[in-house]
Amino acid sequence: MKIILVGYGKMGKEIERIALERGHEIVGKATAHSPLCDELISDIDVAIDFSTPDSVISNINFLLSRNIPSVIGTTGWHDAYKAIENKVKNTNGALVHASNFSVGVNLFFKLNEQLARLMQPYTDYKAEISEIHHTEKKDAPSGTAITLAKGIIENNTTYTDWICPQSEKLSQRESNDPHPLPIEAIRKADVKGTHTLTYSSTIDTISIKHEAHNRKGFALGAVIAAEWIKNKKGIFTMKDVLDLS
Numbered sequence: 295m296k297i298i299l300v301g302y303g304k305m306g307k308e309i310e311r312i313a314l315e316r317g318h319e320i321v322g323k324a325t326a327h328s329p330l331c332d333e334l335i336s337d338i339d340v341a342i343d344f345s346t347p348d349s350v351i352s353n354i355n356f357l358l359s360r361n362i363p364s365v366i367g368t369t370g371w372h373d374a375y376k377a378i379e380n381k382v383k384n385t386n387g388a389l390v391h392a393s394n395f396s397v398g399v400n401l402f403f404k405l406n407e408q409l410a411r412l413m414q415p416y417t418d419y420k421a422e423i424s425e426i427h428h429t430e431k432k433d434a435p436s437g438t439a440i441t442l443a444k445g446i447i448e449n450n451t452t453y454t455d456w457i458c459p460q461s462e463k464l465s466q467r468e469s470n471d472p473h474p475l476p477i478e479a480i481r482k483a484d485v486k487g488t489h490t491l492t493y494s495s496t497i498d499t500i501s502i503k504h505e506a507h508n509r510k511g512f513a514l515g516a517v518i519a520a521e522w523i524k525n526k527k528g529i530f531t532m533k534d535v536l537d538l539s
């Protein structure tokens with residue numbers, strides 16, 4: 295496949311390595327200094343976007359307007375999700391997105407949903423999510439932590455909303471839920487991505503944790519998603535790619 299990388303930072307470089315290993319061609323790279331334009335996409339099969347929360351929406355709009363199947367790994371755009379979903383449908387586009395493309399985290403998401411259902415009657419336990427990432431990360435909380443929170447909210451009626459004191463977006467602190475699910479966002483040098491979900495009572499604590507040792511799992515998942523989306527129409531997530539629904 296002929297791939298354009300939108301964003302050529304830590305993830306773009308890892309994706310390039312894996313895409314070449316799997317026999318694909320990188321035919322273009324868009325960056326902050328050389329943003330997406332018609333010349334860059336003249337002969338491509340798919341775009342893979344790991345850029346920034348500030349640029350991803352205009353990148354998605356550009357790619358949809360040119361009918362290019364896209365894999366979106368960039369996080370920090372959950373507020374715009376509904377608008378993008380409608381746009382994909384209205385333009386008959388093809389887009390696969392995920393807050394986390396690694397197989398391990400997608401299994402962890404399933405475990406989280408099952409645990410949330412199991413914990414429903416045991417209201418003495420209070421849930422909490424903690425995420426740790428490298429200090430260059432632009433968004434807080436992580437997209438993965440938000441997906442975990444949504445998995446709990448959809449499967450356990452004790453929670454209707456989440457809150458993250460470290461979030462730069464004040465609106466996320468205004469919740470009608472008197473006891474929203476807390477997400478703690480910690481930044482430490484060089485941490486690739488660690489997510490821990492804890493249910494605590496005065497008696498004991500139950501925890502499940504996912505720790506990425508490197509970025510290979512995210513990048514491999516994104517390339518597999520690019521191979522999968524090529525001849526499809528609609529908006530999908532990694533759950534669809536891995537058939538974990």
Ligand SMILES: NC(=O)C1=CN([C@@H]2O[C@H](COP(=O)(O)OP(=O)(O)OC[C@H]3O[C@@H](n4cnc5c(N)ncnc54)[C@H](O)[C@@H]3O)[C@@H](O)[C@H]2O)C=CC1
Pocket residue numbers: 300301302303304305306324325326327328329330344345346347349353366367368369370392393394395396430512
């Ligand atoms: N879904 C997943 O599995 C994963 C998602 N991510 C997300 O991917 C994104 C990128 O992460 P990193 O590679 O670590 O960041 P990075 O900071 O290393 O790289 C960002 C890249 O985006 C480029 N960029 C900035 N403005 C642009 C524009 N207008 N058009 C095109 N490119 C532009 C920069 O030049 C840079 O090359 C973040 O949102 C991060 O949260 C990261 C790892 C896994």
Ligand SMILES: O=C(O)C1=N[C@H](C(=O)O)C[C@H](O)C1
Pocket residue numbers: 369393394427431435436437438439486487488
């Ligand atoms: O910025 C990162 O590095 C990561 N971002 C994703 C997220 O926000 O969840 C996925 C992974 O944890 C690494």
